[in-house]
């Protein structure tokens with residue numbers, strides 16, 4: 001279990017997350033939902049070990065128990081990853097691509113053609129698929145995904161859902177998304193954030209089938 005107590009995070013003088021306490025079950029998929037600008041990416045960023053990337057003034061406070069260091073991260077905006085997909089996948093990159101994309105061979109072939117180009121230079125959408133491929137293939141115990149569905153076609157989102165379901169019981173996944181059908185398909189645990197505050201932490205059943213408003217009303 002990843003546990004946070006009184007977790008705060010922000011940029012420079014501005015606190016975005018205000019003392020959140022929550023748990024993310026181990027080897028399950030936790031989905032983080034909330035309106036645009038509510039702090040979902042900031043929460044995910046707080047979970048990234050060795051936080052770097054954009055925003056040198058990013059800070060995190062409070063207690064955060066993150067039991068593993070091996071992470072695979074798919075960020076929301078184009079990463080400054082200068083290595084190419086072939087390098088990130090290591091030996092036998094083509095076979096890895098074929099196996100990760102077994103149900104979508106056209107995508108495997110497309111990524112294979114771009115395998116020698118730095119990930120940061122890949123077209124929008126494809127860098128995300130490239131990093132998703134690396135995340136799936138890496139076996140990192142903790143997989144952090146920030147709106148990975150953006151730019152994917154309907155087939156791409158279905159592939160992503162199937163892949164995430166296959167990771168169930170093997171990896172701990174934190175998925176930030178605004179795509180409710182995807183969230184519903186893959187969630188084992190749901191966090192709802194609004195304006196930096198944790199509004200709800202619930203099972204998918206309670207969250208999707210019996211929203212808090214109707215539970216409170218009942």
Ligand SMILES: Nc1ncnc2c1ncn2[C@@H]1O[C@H](COP(=O)(O)OP(=O)(O)OP(=O)(O)O)[C@@H](O)[C@H]1O
Pocket residue numbers: 011016034035036037038039040041042043054055076178
């Ligand atoms: N690098 C940054 N520097 C300063 N402020 C930032 C930075 N990144 C995000 N913010 C601010 O933090 C707040 C929360 O942003 P965040 O990206 O975490 O929200 P979000 O819920 O992920 O939004 P979205 O769904 O639109 O991606 C916003 O007001 C945003 O402007």
